[in-house]
Amino acid sequence: MAWMKSESDSRWVHKTHTTPTIVGVVWYTEAIMDEARKGSMNLPESKLPWGQQMGEMPLDFRSSFHWRVFRIMSEFVDGWQFITDYKNTVSILGSARFTEDNKWYQVARELGALLAKKKIGVVTGAGPGIMEGGNRGAYESGGESIGISIRLPFEQRNNPYITKSQPFYYFFVRKVMLFYTAQAYVFFPGGFGTLDEFFELVTLVQTHKIDRESVPLILVGKEFWTPLLAYISDTVYDKYKAIDKEDMQLYHLVDTAQEAMDIIAKSPPRKEIYY
16 A cells, blocks of 8 residues: 655545545545544544554554445445446356366356357456356457456466456455446355355345346356255245245256357346446
C-alpha cells in the first residue's frame, strides 16, 4: 500500500486509488479520527480506526475494521461497474488444477467456442484449469472472454485467454460478480471451491433468489457428479427429508459440451437482473 499526506492538511491519502468510493473512505475515516481527537468518542485508543497512536498511519490498513468494511464496499462498486457491461454471459466453473491434456479442460474449451459462436460471453474465475479451457475456447472463436480473478497465495494466475478482467481480494464479493449476470451456470469437476459455488447457487435457485425457470444449473461429467447426486438423493432427501423431491430437479447432468449448449440455447432470458 502506498500512502501520502495531503498538501492541504495532515490527512493521509492513498496514492493508488482515486475512485470516489475510496476517497470517501479516506474522508469518512478521518472524520472519525477528528471526533476521537476532540474526545467525543468513548473508545480506548487501541479501538480507534487505525488501531495505533493518534496521527500515525497503520502498517496494514486491513488491521482496521473500518477500512475493511469500506474495502468490501469499494470491491462491490468496482465489480458491479465492471460486470454489468456484459449482459449475455454464461459462467463456467471448475477445477484450477486440470492441465491442457485433461478431458474436462477440452470439453470446457469446446463449450467456450460454442458459446462464442452464439455471441454469448464466457465468465470464469480467470485462473488455469477449467477456467482457462472455457476462456480459451471463447477467445479462439473471437468471443468475449471475461475473468473474475481472486488474489491467492497459491494456484491462482490469470490465464492468457482473457480479454477483460477484474481482480478481487474477497471471495464472497468475487462470487457475486461471477454469478450476477449469467444466463446459465456450468459446473465441471472441481474441488472445494467448485462444490461451494454449486451448493450456493442451487440454494439460491431453491429459495427463488434466482429464477429457476430461466437460469439452468448444468453439471458436466457424470462420473464425477453422480456419487454426489446419489448422496443428495439417498441421504439428504430419502433418509433425512432435508430437501423436497422437486429440489433434485434444479440441475441438469450432462457429459458433453453440446448437451450443455443445447440446454442453454433452450432457456429463456434471465428475468431478475437489475442494471
